Amino acid sequence: MKKQLLSFIGVFMLLVTGVSAQDFQGIATYKTQRKIDIKMDSTKVNDAMQTKMLEMMKKQFQKTYTLTFDKTSSLYKQEAELDKPQIGGEIMMSFGNSGDDVFYKNIKDKKYIDQKETMGKKFLIKDSIVAIDWKLEKDTKHIGEYMCFKATYTKQVPKRNFNFSSNSNKKDDAEEEEKEPEMTERTITAWYTPQIPVSNGPAKYQGLPGLILEIHDGTLTVICSQIVINPEEKVEIVEPAKGKEVSQEEYDDIMDKKTKEMMERYAPRKGSKGEGFSITIGG
Template sequence: MKTYLPLLLLFTFSFIYSQNKSGIATYKLQIAFDKDALEVDKKYGYLQKAIDICNDLEYKLVFNKNEANFFQEENQKLDIVATNMANILSETPKISYQNIEQNILLSELKADGILIQQKEFLIKEDLKINWTITSESKLIDNYLCYKALTTKIVYKGDKGFNENVIAWFCPTIPFSFGPTKYSGLPGLILELQEKNIAFTLKSLTLNDNDIVKIIIATAKKTISQTEYNDIVKTRMETLQSMSKQK
């Protein structure tokens, strides 16, 4: 991890809330696409539906010192198709489990009834992320946050491209977690920005005891992200082949 923020400052901040042992952060989701993408989507309107429903969605990060869960708070009153599309675009699983001591991320996927069955796969990844911490800062809900940068690989066909990811973390809240799969910073991530999506803090509750319940995600089979991508690709090709035969 590269850092341009004085380490003494980070350590000083981390002691301020050292008495807190757990917490719950609630995030709201924002999705944005350019006019060209929305024009292509006009026939079905899936992107626009996902954008519109964001105002009613809430995402929870439940954490203690070493573990965390991230998930979308279920709301049966909301449109299922639009909700699922928002979760796909933001890469939010049914529930994720992070353990910084074991350096693992487990993601239980939502069943779609076509490609993925209920509790069929659990994706296991390393938590390690190469962050560059900058001295740029801003206030989020009166918390002083600092900007950290990393990249992720996005595939278009068989080609992979690097996309920038920006995290705003608060050193005075010394928990190394954040939305979706992002972690490893010396403070809680209060805002996460990717190309088309952003998670921003809506509310935060900190506790001086370990009262939050952390769930370890489970499924029938544990696989890597690469293995999962290959399975989905194969199943999609099979469906397309069967459709052409009808």
């Protein structure tokens, strides 16, 4: 089945005209959104306030990105936007990202560079692209004018639950930190089009026989809303170079530590009248 599908895609790509030139370039626009669940003490925060906070947090994760790409490399960057209402500024700085962040990929050299600004510090994360074990499915659909094919893969991911509670106990929290995080299995679904013959996509998603136009990864949804092939103004893809150079593992360790420090700082003290709450973010 997989070989037959690959053969069909290969023939389909040969039938596509005007996109196989040596100087082939493009710009794709993606919109993202993420589901969030907030649980708060109902005796201290009414339903209307909880609903308002949930809507405001959802808007924090509704972003627009542009993917500038050629045959072998790409830049993925958030578009400039008006300031959104903030909820706990430092909390959002930890869970969100800066508008100056740039994600560079070189498919040919199998490397990426992720320039991030987190909690006021710039990082330059350099690491290798990890191959994704995609399963090519037979399902198809159109996204705009492009015929797309479905692909999936399954991975183990840690459950995320950020608990800011006055009922927490430091001893219990320390014991909790020593435990391995609870893992859950997740299936990621992608829709890609062989009509744009680049093995690329938004953020860290890539490795399919065509540009990825849609991603469903847990509570995260990424959908392409516009594509310009071979724009009049030549595309420039330059590796980002600002920030402290670290590996992905080193950056993850730094963020883990900073997040725990932030949670401890903002959690209400035991016996205080401040309301406790937890935020669950999948993916």
